[in-house]
Amino acid sequence: MNKTLRFLAVPTLALGALALSGSPALAADHSYQSTLGQINGSSASGTVTVDVTGNQAHAVLKVSGLAATFMDAPYPHVQHIHGGAQGACPAPSADKDGDGVISTTEGAPGYGGIVTTLSTSGDTSPAAGLDLKVAGQGASYTVDRTFEVNAETKAALEAGTAVVVVHGLDPATLSAAGQAAKSDLVPSLPLAATSPALCGTLKAGQMTMPVGGAETGITAGTAGPDAGALALGGGLVLAAAVGGAYVVRRRSARSAA
Numbered sequence: 001m002n003k004t005l006r007f008l009a010v011p012t013l014a015l016g017a018l019a020l021s022g023s024p025a026l027a028a029d030h031s032y033q034s035t036l037g038q039i040n041g042s043s044a045s046g047t048v049t050v051d052v053t054g055n056q057a058h059a060v061l062k063v064s065g066l067a068a069t070f071m072d073a074p075y076p077h078v079q080h081i082h083g084g085a086q087g088a089c090p091a092p093s094a095d096k097d098g099d100g101v102i103s104t105t106e107g108a109p110g111y112g113g114i115v116t117t118l119s120t121s122g123d124t125s126p127a128a129g130l131d132l133k134v135a136g137q138g139a140s141y142t143v144d145r146t147f148e149v150n151a152e153t154k155a156a157l158e159a160g161t162a163v164v165v166v167h168g169l170d171p172a173t174l175s176a177a178g179q180a181a182k183s184d185l186v187p188s189l190p191l192a193a194t195s196p197a198l199c200g201t202l203k204a205g206q207m208t209m210p211v212g213g214a215e216t217g218i219t220a221g222t223a224g225p226d227a228g229a230l231a232l233g234g235g236l237v238l239a240a241a242v243g244g245a246y247v248v249r250r251r252s253a254r255s256a257a
């Protein structure tokens with residue numbers, strides 16, 4: 001066993017013992033979190049956590065200070081996990097058409113397309129992405145959902161490219177050109193209705209089991225799933241094909257070393 005493998009073996013065994021000790025409160029395999037940043041002159045704030053256990057995700061999104069009303073009703077804020085791009089929130093330079101508003105489309109090179117809709121009820125797939133009936137309502141609210149996480153979202157979380165975007169601006173805060181423009185997503189709506197107000201990249205949090213690190217030359221992104229699969233393999237069933245394949249790959253890498 002070379003030095004690198006010894007380093008890896010210790011935490012792996014320790015994690016296996018933890019898994020076998022049978023804590024009744026099953027901890028999430030992976031936990032992600034973000035403090036949301038303001039976009040497009042919004043004065044809102046927010047936090048989001050996403051805990052993934054097997055194929056289940058538990059997302060808690062808390063926001064405040066968003067646009068409160070739209071046509072005398074609570075303002076509907078569509079909100080999503082985006083993914084598959086750079087995992088980045090857009091800089092002001094993303095406003096390519098110069099209307100003073102970074103539209104959802106203009107921000108997409110940074111955060112990608114919708115992979116999960118953080119709806120208030122029902123469908124959490126991208127198909128529900130523009131359904132105002134299940135959008136967040138008003139200036140401040142909490143959305144607490146548990147749902148089956150799809151492959152695109154899981155991949156984005158693990159790759160660090162998952163970005164939470166809360167849409168919907170107060171038109172009064174926009175430039176004249178921005179106020180007059182139509183939404184790039186739903187042309188019957190004003191641009192303000194669908195443009196990003198809050199944005200944050202989901203980062204692996206404290207719940208993620210740390211193995212390796214800079215010293216071993218193994219990045220956190222690849223070490224995390226491996227550790228989880230190995231720990232759970234001791235007693236709990238991790239049915240995910242992804243986890244299984246990962247362990248097999250890692251073992252063949254070891255036997256080759």
Ligand SMILES: [Cu+2]
Pocket residue numbers: 078079080081082114165166167
């Ligand atoms: Cu979105």
